[in-house]
Amino acid sequence: MSGLFEKLGTYLAYPFVRYALIVGVLIALCASLFGVTLVLKRFSFIGDGLSHVAFGALAIASVLKMTNSMPLVLLITIAAAVLLLRTGQNARLRGDAAIAMLSVGALALGYLLMHLFSTSGNLAGDVCSTLFGSASILTLTRAEVWLCLGLSAVVIALFVLFYNRIFAVTFDESFAQATGAKTGLYNLLIAVTVAVIIVLAMHLVGSLLISALVIFPALSAMRLYKSFRGVTICSAVIAVVCALLGQLVSILAATPVGATVVAANLAAFGVCCVMGRVKS
Amino acid sequence: MSLITCTNLSLGYEGREIIRDLNFSVNVGDYLCIVGENGSGKSTLMKTILGLRQPFGGSIAFGDGLRQTEIGYLPQQTAVQRDFPASVWEIVLSGCQNRMGRRPFYGKAERDRAKEQLERLGITELSKRCYRELSGGQQQRVLLARALCATQKLLLLDEPVSGLDPMVTAELYRLIRGLNREGVTIVMISHDVAAAAEDASHVLHVGRELFFGTRDEYLRSAVCRCFAPGGGAGA
Numbered sequence: 001m002s003g004l005f006e007k008l009g010t011y012l013a014y015p016f017v018r019y020a021l022i023v024g025v026l027i028a029l030c031a032s033l034f035g036v037t038l039v040l041k042r043f044s045f046i047g048d049g050l051s052h053v054a055f056g057a058l059a060i061a062s063v064l065k066m067t068n069s070m071p072l073v074l075l076i077t078i079a080a081a082v083l084l085l086r087t088g089q090n091a092r093l094r095g096d097a098a099i100a101m102l103s104v105g106a107l108a109l110g111y112l113l114m115h116l117f118s119t120s121g122n123l124a125g126d127v128c129s130t131l132f133g134s135a136s137i138l139t140l141t142r143a144e145v146w147l148c149l150g151l152s153a154v155v156i157a158l159f160v161l162f163y164n165r166i167f168a169v170t171f172d173e174s175f176a177q178a179t180g181a182k183t184g185l186y187n188l189l190i191a192v193t194v195a196v197i198i199v200l201a202m203h204l205v206g207s208l209l210i211s212a213l214v215i216f217p218a219l220s221a222m223r224l225y226k227s228f229r230g231v232t233i234c235s236a237v238i239a240v241v242c243a244l245l246g247q248l249v250s251i252l253a254a255t256p257v258g259a260t261v262v263a264a265n266l267a268a269f270g271v272c273c274v275m276g277r278v279k280s
Numbered sequence: 281m282s283l284i285t286c287t288n289l290s291l292g293y294e295g296r297e298i299i300r301d302l303n304f305s306v307n308v309g310d311y312l313c314i315v316g317e318n319g320s321g322k323s324t325l326m327k328t329i330l331g332l333r334q335p336f337g338g339s340i341a342f343g344d345g346l347r348q349t350e351i352g353y354l355p356q357q358t359a360v361q362r363d364f365p366a367s368v369w370e371i372v373l374s375g376c377q378n379r380m381g382r383r384p385f386y387g388k389a390e391r392d393r394a395k396e397q398l399e400r401l402g403i404t405e406l407s408k409r410c411y412r413e414l415s416g417g418q419q420q421r422v423l424l425a426r427a428l429c430a431t432q433k434l435l436l437l438d439e440p441v442s443g444l445d446p447m448v449t450a451e452l453y454r455l456i457r458g459l460n461r462e463g464v465t466i467v468m469i470s471h472d473v474a475a476a477a478e479d480a481s482h483v484l485h486v487g488r489e490l491f492f493g494t495r496d497e498y499l500r501s502a503v504c505r506c507f508a509p510g511g512g513a514g515a
Contacts, residue, residue, distance in 0.1 A: 040360060040364060040365075041360065042360065160384075161384045162384065163384075164374065164377065164384065164385065164386065165377065165384075167366070167370065167374060168374040168377055170360075170364075171360075171361065171364055171366055171371065171374065172355065172358070172361065172374075174327070174330075174332055174353065174355045175353050175355055175375075175426070175427075175430075176374075176377070177330075177331075177332055178330040178331065178332060178349075178351060178353040178436075179349050179350075179351070179352075179353065179375070179377065179378040179430045179431075180347075180348070180349025180378045181377060181378070222365050225365060226365050226367065226410035226412075226413070227365060227366060227367035227370060227410065228364075228365060228366045228367070228370050229367075229370065230365070231365045
């Protein structure tokens, strides 16, 4: 046991490991906060769709040989989020179908682009690491860490400031709109924020597993708590604990970061299910 | 001056017009019942009054100092709400948001107001309970309390008794009648003509034929006899 801690100590002495831990926890926290709203609004899959769009955008960035891909990826993903939200409203292309189409379309195009234009010798490895996150979180530069910290702070501040509004829009959009709330604006805010979270989270778990960060903590918390506040706080706690544990385990056991964090969330969901049963 | 005046209003959804040339007005203290077959545009009319949809033509004017955001609304329940984790308190308090301006958090005034409405509807002891675990009648009271937090002037109720058993239905009608006597103007959609005939002061019938008038005029009208043969005739 003491050997384990010693090993952990050695790893934590490296600044890039500490950065990765902090960034990972913050991203998981942001994702879980907005996850509650997305799950309740029946938008669980928007995370999935947007992350595939982000994958496609990343492919474009790598084809263009951009050194800093973040701004482009962020821009394209936000645009997709706003677009998805629009189609959800005018109902000609229903929400779930639109998301599914965008999701697989972007995935296919992204892979196609990477295949056609890739200069790297290890295409499969590149694709795999974008999809599953691999170790990329350990290679974050100082600038990226600051960007992540800044964006996370903004996301959390937005959530706290708009908490009551978000609740009203999530619970009953027509009532909120009828009593004068600018629901379109709040929906836009939610879409843009989710897009930002997803682009951030791609570094941690890769684009295939992001949905897990968004929906698992919320679903777990909903087994245990019955008020919106309770669910929100509980899902934040679960997300932080799982992100921390998952990352530490992945360091010690040399497992892929993203998959380990998601596995931790899955385990937490199981525990919450059992606790929920026992409670009721 | 009327609270709401609709002039030559035509409305519908997805480009299809379902009601045309509708004229009616709602005065302070009225209890207007909107009746009509399914699909005749009752809910669409309500959403148009609330500003959730644009009318195809005509106009809706608000008077007596009523602003569009001062209408309390009791929508039909959505699937989202049935398994939503929220406490009664959180929901009722959310009705106060239209008076918060740019403030992000509730103050004492909002909390007091929410408490008052809970008291008024006799659900104070439910305030910590989870909304989805309440009975249908209790849920409607919670949504009524929320609507009353938003306004004291005018309530729009969209089929408030659908899915409730007769006892609870009668109880809810009694409650709404009480609110009306306290000065809250009521506009209610109902498919229950008998109930409409009992409580309403005015009736608006939408469908192939339009009718607007007082309850007594409605009960004598041909529209009523076609729509509900025998129903409500004794009232």
